[in-house]
Amino acid sequence: MGRPSTPLLSVDLIARATLRIIDTEGSDAVTMGRVATALGVHTSSLYNHVRNRAALVEEVRTLVTETIDSSAFHTFPWHEAVVRWARSYRAAFARHPRSVPLLMSVPVRAPRVLSMYEDFTVALRRDGWPDEEIVVVLTAVESFILGSVLDMTGPPAMFDPAAHAAEFPAFTEVIATLESSATGVPTTDRAFELGLDALIRGLRAQRRALPQTARRTDRITRDGTRRKDARDHGEHRSR
Amino acid sequence: MGRPSTPLLSVDLIARATLRIIDTEGSDAVTMGRVATALGVHTSSLYNHVRNRAALVEEVRTLVTETIDSSAFHTFPWHEAVVRWARSYRAAFARHPRSVPLLMSVPVRAPRVLSMYEDFTVALRRDGWPDEEIVVVLTAVESFILGSVLDMTGPPAMFDPAAHAAEFPAFTEVIATLESSATGVPTTDRAFELGLDALIRGLRAQRRALPQTARRTDRITRDGTRRKDARDHGEHRSR
Numbered sequence: 001m002g003r004p005s006t007p008l009l010s011v012d013l014i015a016r017a018t019l020r021i022i023d024t025e026g027s028d029a030v031t032m033g034r035v036a037t038a039l040g041v042h043t044s045s046l047y048n049h050v051r052n053r054a055a056l057v058e059e060v061r062t063l064v065t066e067t068i069d070s071s072a073f074h075t076f077p078w079h080e081a082v083v084r085w086a087r088s089y090r091a092a093f094a095r096h097p098r099s100v101p102l103l104m105s106v107p108v109r110a111p112r113v114l115s116m117y118e119d120f121t122v123a124l125r126r127d128g129w130p131d132e133e134i135v136v137v138l139t140a141v142e143s144f145i146l147g148s149v150l151d152m153t154g155p156p157a158m159f160d161p162a163a164h165a166a167e168f169p170a171f172t173e174v175i176a177t178l179e180s181s182a183t184g185v186p187t188t189d190r191a192f193e194l195g196l197d198a199l200i201r202g203l204r205a206q207r208r209a210l211p212q213t214a215r216r217t218d219r220i221t222r223d224g225t226r227r228k229d230a231r232d233h234g235e236h237r238s239r
Numbered sequence: 240m241g242r243p244s245t246p247l248l249s250v251d252l253i254a255r256a257t258l259r260i261i262d263t264e265g266s267d268a269v270t271m272g273r274v275a276t277a278l279g280v281h282t283s284s285l286y287n288h289v290r291n292r293a294a295l296v297e298e299v300r301t302l303v304t305e306t307i308d309s310s311a312f313h314t315f316p317w318h319e320a321v322v323r324w325a326r327s328y329r330a331a332f333a334r335h336p337r338s339v340p341l342l343m344s345v346p347v348r349a350p351r352v353l354s355m356y357e358d359f360t361v362a363l364r365r366d367g368w369p370d371e372e373i374v375v376v377l378t379a380v381e382s383f384i385l386g387s388v389l390d391m392t393g394p395p396a397m398f399d400p401a402a403h404a405a406e407f408p409a410f411t412e413v414i415a416t417l418e419s420s421a422t423g424v425p426t427t428d429r430a431f432e433l434g435l436d437a438l439i440r441g442l443r444a445q446r447r448a449l450p451q452t453a454r455r456t457d458r459i460t461r462d463g464t465r466r467k468d469a470r471d472h473g474e475h476r477s478r
Contacts, residue, residue: 026267026340101265101340104389107399111407114400118407125409131416133433135398139390139426140434147386150343151378159374160346161353168350168357170364177370187378194372195379198441205440206433 009041011049015059019096022060027102032056057102058110064099067092070116073123079200081123085116086145086196093149100146129207137203144199148192156186248280250288254298258335261299266341271295296341297349303338306331309355312362318439320362324355325384325435332388339385368446376442383438387431395425 017038021029032053036043050056069088072081093100108114117138124134151158157179165172178187256277260268271292275282289295308327311320332339347353356377363373390397396418404411417426 026265028265028267098340100389101337101392104393107394107397109399109402111403114398114403114407114410117398117400118410121409121413131413132420134413135417135426136429136433139397139430140437143386143390143430143434144383144438145386146389147382147384150339150385150389151382153340154343155346158346158378159353159356160348161356163348164350164353168353170360171353171357174360174370174373178374181371187375190375191378191382194375194445195382195438198379198445199383199434199438201441201444202437202439203441205444206437 009039009045009049011059014039014046014049014056015063018056018060019063019099022099022102023096026098027100027105030056030102054106054109057106058108060099061103061108061110062112064096064103065089065092065110065113065116068116070119073119076123078120078123078127078129079204082120082141082200083196085120086141089142089145090148090152090192093146094152097149097153100149104146127207128210130210133210140203141199144195148188148195151191152188154188158187248278248284248288250298253278253285253288253295254302257295257299258302258338261338261341262335265337266339266344269295269341293345293348296345297347299338300342300347300349301351303335303342304328304331304349304352304355307355309358312358315362317362317366317368318443321359321380321439322435324359325380328381328384329387329391329431332385333391336388336392339388343385366446367449369449372449379442380438383434387427387434390430391427393427397426 014035018030018035021034021038030053032043032046035056036046039046046056050059067088068085070081070085072084075081076084108117120138121134124137125131129137159171159175161168161172161175183190253274257269257274260273260277269292271282271285274295275285278285285295289298306327307324309320309324311323314320315323347356359377360373363376364370368376398410398414400407400411400414422429
């Protein structure tokens with residue numbers, strides 16, 4: 001090849017090349033060999049910078065998620081913070097929707113992402129959510145956000161019942177109503193905002209329905225023995 | 240090749256071969272040429288059975304969705320029916336999760352799928368949801384279901400904060416609590432049920448908050464002028 005390719009390599013360069021492959025060819029195309037070819041280097045050179053494929057995925061995750069803002073968890077009540085966080089989360093993935101399947105296939109280890117989960121956890125604890133429910137709530141909210149990202153990538157008119165109007169008259173009518181209403185806001189955005197509002201309303205109702213004693217006990221335990229966490233609250237608030 | 244391949248072809252055979260490619264290689268691998276190769280025929284032979292790639296996608300959609308049960312919409316209130324439908328929807332896609340990106344890329348025209356949307360629409364109208372909101376609600380619920388399918392395909396332990404425990408103590412603690420609680424129910428299933436319950440609770444609250452007059456008017460209009468739809472209700476109920 002003649003050119004000194006190895007000195008030009010860096011973790012960032014490798015991650016960006018991988019993300020370009022994902023954006024153009026999809027998640028399934030990502031192998032160490034394919035990334036090496038894209039950079040014009042031997043596969044073995046990659047391993048001087050990233051330990052293995054899982055480590056490469058974490059670098060891609062860091063790139064995709066770098067614009068997600070979880071700072072609202074430090075200052076707003078959890079239910080308002082989740083809305084702000086979810087919007088910036090969806091916007092970040094909307095730029096790289098084809099990365100979703102790859103990122104879902106490997107456990108999260110990237111500090112960038114763990115940091116936003118820490119913010120989420122501290123805010124939900126502060127509001128009295130029991131520890132055993134927090135990851136369940138997080139997973140439910142993320143499923144909705146990532147499903148909404150997929151929906152954004154579809155055609156503007158996702159439903160085309162025209163050829164079967166007589167068979168399915170009610171659905172054909174509501175599609176016609178939607179098309180004629182022309183609010184200027186795409187259905188995918190309206191569905192995201194409506195669903196997010198519904199999800200958070202419902203989660204708040206579920207939280208209120210949790211046994212009061214269990215929540216009290218959890219709080220006392222945390223104030224007493226979990227000093228590290230309590231200090232963490234203070235740090236977050238003062239940022 | 241020597242063997243008479245064309246007479247062996249059928250729409251069903253082509254759709255099943257396509258779904259096998261999706262299951263093993265992912266959505267991005269689907270081209271008419273790739274499907275023809277898998278079946279050992281010339282690409283031109285496929286066009287005797289499926290008009291174009293979009294038509295092929297609809298055949299795949301029909302295969303993937305054939306086990307989704309929307310009959311609950313005929314007999315249960317919409318909020319209970321949605322829960323039953325969503326569970327069977329998720330289960331159907333859980334068998335072919337890699338089909339999701341392909342199916343999201345082409346507008347829905349398959350009668351099998353339009354039929355379940357018809358059931359959804361009739362049930363929501365019966366409960367007083369205004370026409371202009373029904374597709375928005377449908378899209379929000381589908382985003383949650385398909386996001387949950389993606390989550391199911393991930394590793395059982397999706398979060399691995401171990402290497403950064405000191406930096407993110409609260410999240411590390413809730414992950415440890417989750418792992419030690421061992422309810423026997425995977426987090427992905429708990430998150431689906433919790434999120435679905437929250438979403439439906441929230442949607443019900445949103446429906447109750449709609450202007451009462453608008454809902455009344457809508458009902459009167461429907462009883463008066465939309466006979467076709469009213470008859471449709473009867474047909475569905477008598478099934």
